[in-house]
Amino acid sequence: MTDTLDLAHWINGEKVNADRPGESHNPSNTNEIIARTPKGGAAEVDLAVAAAKAAFESWSEASPEVRSDILDKASNILMERREQVGRLLSREEGKTLAEGIGETARAARILKYFAGEALRIHGQNMLSTRPGVEIQTYRQPVGVFGLITPWNFPIAIPAWKIAPAIAFGNTVVIKPAGPTPATAEALIAILHEAGLPAGVVNMVIGDGDVGRAIVAHKDIDGISFTGSQGVGQGVGKGAMERQARVQLEMGGKNPLVVLDDADLDRAVAIALDGSFFATGQRCTASSRLIVQDGIHDRFVEALGEKVRALKVGDALDPTTQMGPAVSESQMETSYKYIDIARSAGGRIVTGGNRLNLDNPGWYVQPTLIADTSPDAVINTEEVFGPVASTIRVKSYDEALEIANGVEFGLSAGIATTSLKYARDFQRRAKAGMVMVNLATAGVDYHVGFGGSKKSSYGAREQGYNAAEFFTQHKTAYSWS
C-alpha cells in the first residue's frame, strides 16, 4: 500500500499548509511511509492558541445541546468509519487490525458518552450555616487547554481528552504524538465534519518544541499530558511555574498477583492479555507477575506455552496476534531490558531473540522471564514492550508487599478464588485501579482513570471525574 498522506496543522478550522520535513512509518513494514508531516513550533502554537482563545467565548456560552449534538454526530461518523480509521491506526501504530478497529470504536463511544455529559454539568444547592443565606455551586468552563497525547492509543487518548474539554465548554490545542499524527488527524477532521466551529479544536504537529511551547504559553489555562514519567515531570514543573492546571498520566510497573488458589486458565489468560496484547505498549500492561509457590511452576509453564504460540506479524494480517513495536527505539528498549534481566540472572522461558520476518519491521519476540528478583531493574523500570517477568513468593502478604514496592501505582491485579484476599487486595493495593481476576489493562471509559504515586498527578481522567479537571468550581452565596 502506498497511499501516503500529506498532513497539515489544523488551526482555526483550517488545514494550514506547511513544509513537510517529517514522516510517519508503518512499523510492520518500514518501507511504507504513512504520512508526510509538518514540523510545527512556537509560531504555530501561538496561532493555534490565539484561535482557541478567540473561539472560547461563544463556545463556552453555547447551549450544551450544541456541544452535545456535535460530539454525538462525530461519534456516529467515527463509528461508521471504524474499519477505515482503525486500519490507518494499525498501519501507523502497529497494533493488530482487531485492536485498531476496537480502539477506534472505543474513541467513538467516548465521544458519545461525553455528548451525554455535556448535558449534565451540574452543581449543588446547599443551606448555609448562616440563616437566610443560600449557597449554589457551579462548574464553569476554564478556557484553553493544551493536550499532549501519546502514540500507543493514537485515537482513544486524544478522544478522551478532547471530548470532556469541549463538552464542558473549553477550547483546545492538541499535539499528537510524533509516530502517529495521521490517526489523530482523522479524529480532528471528523470533529470538523460534524460541525465543530472554527478554533474550538486546533492541532499542531511536531516534536518536543510544540510540547514545550504549549506548556509555556501564557494563554493556555490547563495541560493534560499522557506519556513518560520523565517528560511528565517537566510538563508539571512548567505548568506550575505559571500556575496552569495540570493533569499527568505517566508510567506503570503494574503487578499481577497469582495466588495458589487461582483458576489457572483464567490467571494465564489475563496475564497473556495484560502483558502482551497491544504489544505490551500500554501504561496499564502487567509487567510483574508475582506468583505464589504452589502454582508457580504450572503457571509459568502454561503461560510460556501461550506466549510461544503468539503469532507475531504484520498488523494488517488477520492471523497476526501481536503486531510490532511502534518504532525502532521502542524495539531496542525491549531488547535492552531483556539483556539486563538476563544478565541479572533471569531465566528466559520463551522469547528474547531478534525476529526476522518477511517484512522489514520493528518486531519484538514476546518474552517471558522467570526467576527474577523484586528489586531487579526489570521489575522496577517500565519497559513498554512485550516483556513480562515472574517473581516467586511464599505468601499473599509477601506478594502484596512486592506489588506495592515500586514507585509506580497505576493498575494492580490479582488472580484468586478467595474473597478474603480479593477484598484485601482491593483495599490495600497502592494503585489507582485494582483488577480482580481481570487483566490490569483494558479499562472502561465511563469511570475514572488514573493512578497513584509516580504514575499520575492531578485529577482523574474519564467518566464524570473528567469534570474535575475540565471545569472550574465556583461557590456562590446569596442573601435575600
Ligand code: UN1
Ligand atoms: C487501557 O488499558 O485500556 O497510555 C487503557 C495508556 C493508558 C491507557 C490504557 N493511558 O496505556
